[in-house]
Amino acid sequence: MKYIASIDQGTTSTRCIIFDRKGNIVSVGQKEHEQIYPKPGWVEHNSEEIWKNTLEVIARARIEKSIKTEDVAACGITNQRETTVVWNKRTGKAYYNAIVWQDTRVDDTVKALTKSHGSQFFQDRTGLPLATYFSGLKIKWILDNVPGVREDAEKGQAIFGNMDTFLIWHLTGGINGGLHITDVTNASRTQLMNLKTMSWDAELAEIMNIPLQMLPAIEPSSKVYGNITSEVLQGIPLAGDLGDQQAALVGQTCYQPGEAKNTYGTGCFMLMNTGTELVPSKHGLLTTVAYQFEGQPVHYALEGSVAIAGALVQWLRDNLGMIQKSTDIEKLAKSVEDNGGAYVVPAFSGLYAPYWKSSARGVIAGLTRYVNKGHIARAVLEATAYQTKDVLEAMENDSGIEISSLRVDGGMVVNELLMQFQSDMLKVPVIRPTMIETTALGAAYAAGLAVGYWASFDDLLQNWGVDKRWKPKMKATQRNTLYKGWKKAVKRSFDWEK
Numbered sequence: 001m002k003y004i005a006s007i008d009q010g011t012t013s014t015r016c017i018i019f020d021r022k023g024n025i026v027s028v029g030q031k032e033h034e035q036i037y038p039k040p041g042w043v044e045h046n047s048e049e050i051w052k053n054t055l056e057v058i059a060r061a062r063i064e065k066s067i068k069t070e071d072v073a074a075c076g077i078t079n080q081r082e083t084t085v086v087w088n089k090r091t092g093k094a095y096y097n098a099i100v101w102q103d104t105r106v107d108d109t110v111k112a113l114t115k116s117h118g119s120q121f122f123q124d125r126t127g128l129p130l131a132t133y134f135s136g137l138k139i140k141w142i143l144d145n146v147p148g149v150r151e152d153a154e155k156g157q158a159i160f161g162n163m164d165t166f167l168i169w170h171l172t173g174g175i176n177g178g179l180h181i182t183d184v185t186n187a188s189r190t191q192l193m194n195l196k197t198m199s200w201d202a203e204l205a206e207i208m209n210i211p212l213q214m215l216p217a218i219e220p221s222s223k224v225y226g227n228i229t230s231e232v233l234q235g236i237p238l239a240g241d242l243g244d245q246q247a248a249l250v251g252q253t254c255y256q257p258g259e260a261k262n263t264y265g266t267g268c269f270m271l272m273n274t275g276t277e278l279v280p281s282k283h284g285l286l287t288t289v290a291y292q293f294e295g296q297p298v299h300y301a302l303e304g305s306v307a308i309a310g311a312l313v314q315w316l317r318d319n320l321g322m323i324q325k326s327t328d329i330e331k332l333a334k335s336v337e338d339n340g341g342a343y344v345v346p347a348f349s350g351l352y353a354p355y356w357k358s359s360a361r362g363v364i365a366g367l368t369r370y371v372n373k374g375h376i377a378r379a380v381l382e383a384t385a386y387q388t389k390d391v392l393e394a395m396e397n398d399s400g401i402e403i404s405s406l407r408v409d410g411g412m413v414v415n416e417l418l419m420q421f422q423s424d425m426l427k428v429p430v431i432r433p434t435m436i437e438t439t440a441l442g443a444a445y446a447a448g449l450a451v452g453y454w455a456s457f458d459d460l461l462q463n464w465g466v467d468k469r470w471k472p473k474m475k476a477t478q479r480n481t482l483y484k485g486w487k488k489a490v491k492r493s494f495d496w497e498k
């Protein structure tokens with residue numbers, strides 16, 4: 001068979017990418033979905049729209065190159081993590097919109113649980129500090145606020161899933177016996193899975209008042225789970241499932257302890273493989289599952305999650321109208337020499353790693369009459385690079401490993417100005433591989449390994465190649481001055497919401 005199909009259900013869009021054995025893209029279908037902001041801090045998606053888009057992008061990817069079902073060896077799936085859907089398994093209907101990972105509505109519960117149990121209690125079991133980010137408290141919010149859900153959950157009719165689970169259930173039969181499963185990487189983002197046992201933690205579920213029967217079965221990330229029943233890929237084995245940031249780690253072939261990648265999409269996520277060793281963080285990172293291939297031990301990762309990166313570029317485009325397309329930002333930013341003293345701290349969902357300040361809110365600091373649109377555009381791009389520096393320092397401190405170069409991917413890495421500035425800030429080379437759709441590729445690798453399309457990791461390592469490398473050029477004094485300014489601006493964003 002010639003190909004592997006991969007579904008990448010991201011925060012802004014859903015893609016289906018068909019890959020060949022060399023890891024090259026054969027065809028792509030992609031569609032954006034609506035971002036719903038009912039109140040400040042709330043972010044939702046319509047899960048029904050995402051399901052329809054999924055079918056449409058698979059069909060588009062196949063039609064583009066007239067790909068026959070019999071040419072597809074397997075399908076993998078990867079997804080925006082943490083985003084939470086609860087639906088009825090008899091009707092297939094969601095009780096409420098999907099609550100997106102960036103949503104901060106459970107902030108009061110975070111504060112109450114921090115008071116009663118302490119954040120460390122949750123971090124010790126799940127690797128995650130108590131925060132609005134993860135799925136558990138989003139499930140609780142739906143159970144507590146949407147009429148009828150709790151009763152149905154107790155009867156075993158209302159079930160929970162992240163977007164992987166929701167799509168797998170639909171793709172494998174839906175109301176006619178769809179699989180209700182997730183993988184270890186997605187489960188590790190719910191704040192309900194015990195990182196040592198890889199199973200749901202009954203005590204955590206009880207604290208959050210979540211009936212255990214609504215949670216999916218936890219599977220490895222690479223395994224034949226079952227066959228797809230939907231017409232668009234009927235009969236194809238569904239054989240890979242990974243959270244998107246973990247999928248990018250697999251797609252970047254970071255299989256050795258100490259290897260790290262940074263993905264620049266809506267948010268920005270740096271993951272370092274720590275092997276089979278679970279490394280607790282003391283510097284504001286998450287300990288998470290990197291992947292598990294069937295029959296092999298779980299591999300862990302340290303993760304620095306940044307909530308807003310490319311989303312800040314979108315905000316400049318959609319909310320301020322300063323650019324028409326995301327790509328326009330580079331030209332605008334290049335119209336000036338530097339940031340003119342301005343800093344943008346995009347604490348739209350509070351600040352994630354390494355700060356974990358849910359009461360922070362966005363600020364633009366350092367304004368004078370000198371500052372123009374170009375400076376703001378530059379400060380917007382720089383914000384992603386500074387946030388990455390914050391995370392990289394924490395990563396080095398936690399792991400004791402000095403990162404000598406950084407593999408990058410995601411929608412923002414086409415921006416050369418950002419990549420050069422990133423290398424300048426980190427003082428290490430930044431490497432963009434030939435294939436930057438590493439998220440979809442990682443899920444394809446998981447599926448392909450499960451069905452023997454690829455024989456081993458060695459096959460995958462050969463597919464990775466360098467497209468471009470940026471080396472640090474900035475003088476130390478300039479780097480230090482700029483970064484000091486960022487740190488000052490970050491402090492200004494703290495404690496905005498009480």
Ligand SMILES: Nc1ncnc2c1ncn2[C@@H]1O[C@H](COP(=O)(O)OP(=O)(O)O)[C@@H](O)[C@H]1O
Nearest residue numbers: 010011012265266310311313326327411412415
């Ligand atoms: N040339 C560019 N410069 C900066 N940001 C960009 C550029 N092109 C796209 N982006 C940003 O990249 C993000 C999309 O990346 P992608 O990896 O597709 O995200 P996701 O997987 O989160 O949906 C958007 O937030 C967009 O604003």
Ligand SMILES: O=P(O)(O)OC[C@H](O)CO
Nearest residue numbers: 010011080081265266267
């Ligand atoms: O959809 P992305 O690429 O922004 O990734 C979102 C992350 O998985 C959230 O944890």
